[in-house]
Amino acid sequence: MSFSQLSLSEQAQVKTILTTYPLATIIVSAAESLQAIHLPLLWLDQPDGSLVLQGHLARHNPLFQQRAQQALVLFQGPSHYITPSYYPSKAVDGRAVPTWNYVAVHLQGSLQFIEDAAWCFNTMSRLSHQMEATQPEPWAVADAPPAYINQQLQAVVGLEIRIDQCSIKAKVSRNQSAVNQQGVIQGLQSENTSHADAMADWMITARGNV
Secondary structure (H helix, E strand, C coil), rough: HHHCCCCCCHHHHHHHHHCCCEEEEEEEECEEEEEEEEEEEEEEEECCCCEEEEEEECCCHHHHHHCCCEEEEEEEEEEEECCCCHHCCHHCCCCEEEEEEEEEEEEEEEEEECCCCCHHHHHHHHHHHHCCCCCCCCCCCCHCCCCHHHHHHHHHEEEEEEEEEEEEEEECCCCCHHHHHHHHHHHHHCCCCCHHHHHHHHHHHHHHCC
């Protein structure tokens, strides 16, 4: 299914994952094996409703050296171990086992490498702006000496991935009763960690979209 064929709520979920967890795992076929490369990527809406991902990588990166044309791109969202102790039903009949809740986005698309310094500079600037947004004094590419940035630009190449297929993979206790779901949410919130809170928030949102 293409990105534009997803419902508006699903599209919003995809963009939330891509923005909050921008480190992508890019999987390509290399000779007789598979290869995985990890890169932070930005997303951009297109006029036709499709989605593209943009970033940059070192020229010596195998992804560029092999000139891969197609890729599977994975974004891992919130995930967390779920103990059976969070299910109120466990106290009734003991019929409960551990599991792992997660949310991920799977994308497939065609790769284009862009050897243009201005394009790479703009992409670097947008990525830095997104990543630095929460810093007290955000760093910008323009803060570094121009000669140093030009040197860095010579060592990288731009990457654009046009997305053909998009899907959300989620396991957020939807197979459990409403009572058990609430027990998981409260249990996660009681852990008071960022990972547990992120999963609890996602479960709350998922329940609201049912």
